[in-house]
Amino acid sequence: MLSKFRPVMVLLLAALLLSLVGCAPKAAADGPKTVKVLTMQQAGPTPEEMNEIVAKFNEANPNIKVEIEYVSYDALHDKIATAMATNPPSYDVVLVDDIWYAEFAKAGYLWDVTAKIDAQTKEKVFAAAWDITTVNGTTYGMPWLLDAKYFFYNEKILAEAGFSAPPKTWEELVEQSKVIKEKGLVEYPIAWSWGQAEAVICDYVALLFGNGGSLVDAEGKPAFNNEKGVQALAWMLQTIEDGISNPASVSYVEEDVRNVFSQGKAAFAVNWLYMYELANLNADESQITGQVKFGLMPAFAGSGVESATINGSMGFSVVDKSPNREAAWEYVKFLTSESIQKEYSAHLLPVWSGNYEGEALDSLTKLNEATPVTVPAFKAQFPFSHVRPKVPYYAEGSKALQLAIQEALTKLKTPQQALDDAAAKWVELQAK
Template identity: 30%
Template sequence: MRRSISAAAAAAALTLTLTACGGDDGGGSSKQAAAAKDPAAVSGTVTWWDTSDSTSEAPAYKELIAKFEAAYPKIKVKYENVPFDDARDKFKTAAQGGSGAPDVLRADVGWTPAFAELGYLQPLDGTPALTGQEGFLPSAFASTQYKQKTYGVPMVTDTLALLYNKDLLAKAGVTKPPATWDEVKAAGLAVKAKTGNAGVFMKPQGFYALPLIYGEGGGLVDVQAKKITVNDEKAQKAIGIGQDLISSGAAVTDVTKDSYSNMQAMFKEGKVAMMINGPWSVSDDLKGPAFADKANLGIAPVPAGSSGKAGAPNGGHNLVVYAGSKNLDASYLFVDFLTKAENQAFAAEKNHVLPTRTAAYSMSAVTADPTITAFRAALDTARPGPPLARASDLFDPLDTTLEKIYSGQVSAKSGLDDVAKAARDILPDYK
């Protein structure tokens, strides 16, 4: 479940009516009632675009597909693994053109309101997809809402943490994980001086920079004041910390399109001691030689900034249903199956991801996983994204500009001013 938002131009406010798309009004039609009454009679083929990591996470979901098809022999699932970086634009293109979109998409929580605003998603209220909706974590379920309707079902939730190599830190004389960005700098320099390896990897992308911004008490926007804040003094100071980590030699970065893969490779091979990442990376991390002993992987809260508080974003993925699907009934049942507590616990055990159903956290497969325990505790203080349909579009200019800032092409102030200008085009009602 690699977290990375691709750069794309802001979408035009194109609305597709559900009738034109071939869907229904989502308000509990007779067809939906029939599906809920006799799900065994439902037939069809569900095309699912899974955006999880194709090697470390997808195998678990393929196992769940086999279980679903055994439970519903009249329904077949056409599985496609679509790289996360490409999925948002690919889905938008297919939905806008009315051809080639999947029945079900594993969508980043930030995409859900944006796709709903454009008319691409089927409302799920009153459908079998939302069976037992009261059992979801409130923070996860909130991400599925747009204008008092539900457009997704929470599949996994997540946040960011400091992942670290215990052995490398110990060799550098660091006895505990850094709790502040100042301590990250000191630890990174010590690792470089005493082991020759890199201290911390700073990924030049907006989502990964949020702990820096939140640590200074800032944010991308102030919703109450309807103000763009991505270039205020707090944000400038925050991104300046990232710049300083890199320029001082305590951190390394990578502004190529393979930035995430290179970060993962360095961490797995023991070439970098620390990185900011989420639970989706752990299955892959543990495959690396640096973590042949799984106990060598440490997980700690993201470092605090000068505000004295640490802050990480609350993210995750929802399963959404395309409004133009010709297989709505089968899609509802598939979404419900994947998000049942026992199936979330299965995926959690295999992939170290965080379930969205409260009941899953009492199951042994989940309670026995130290990764889930560490990240679950962090969820209580994680911050959700701003409740705006186009909030995810704000990351497009921020991602592009952070690459320029971290590589020294522009200053933090100049770069963030450019981001703010682009943000006002995305949110014209904001000053």
């Protein structure tokens, strides 16, 4: 009799065990989802500020744990590309420069978030900011860093040299620099980011467009090797030879420029917005606090250009193959939210257009010590900013142009030869 019921008992026992297993804690599934973020340590909020933001998000979202990794800007592109080779990828959220969106979108690295951007968000963020993260009508992230390179000067040094205002043209800068040198105020009046990195492209773009030139023509063909581009590069070389530009600039990136300027060893500098607070308001980082001013980026006399600079904006994107895309998107929304951007606006200004109007503008300019100066500087300079071509081959093309500029500045080639070689490489890349 017992043997007759044994199969039934076995089935009941199995069902009971399965139900108990179903009720057991699911540590992996129900625990916090880990969102790994890759960003840069160079411009925008400091790592300490970014860590504060992460802590606030983790506290407000106990089901999500954000872990953040910092690399230099120059390592960021290749770090992202390498991370995409693993499955799942090494990161869930990545900081993307506007010049990489076309390449990464074509490669399938980034999650299409077009449908996740509601109409209100779309309307409240600067229209130009969406151009950063959008490729062929598809949005791949949230704009985060609206930035341009700015022209900084040391008011005390200029006053000691007898000048009451900064130069409006690059020719005026040379003349003021000569006086500054003659008076022995500094050895090299200006420091640049001319190392063989994307930084030199940013400085070159400001000079190129400030001479009435452009990187590409209306048909997308390289135009930097025409007369305007060659003149800009030749001017760079001449300022080194004349002792106007610090010769070490050929190895500098932006942090090097900040350090030299903050030590009072340069009267002028070209850098991102973040330098203002560190150089002018932070005595732990600077020997020239209270002496730093903004001037509109100069242009070349006779170019018909009032000012020109580089648009260095960036966005945060979710990796398409991330197993935690929804959780990652929650963090991106939090990080780029209006409230967080306002709170950390000392080193990064909001992408939310409403902050620059009426009472909101008045509030923004009173948020901290920096914004009364940086907000007007942004409003004055950003309209003169220029984007680099949004093409899939930009990273390779940029490296060719970086090399060309380095070869010209170190006299391995003439400016014309160097730029012609880089232009030929761009044509080759276009044909692929």
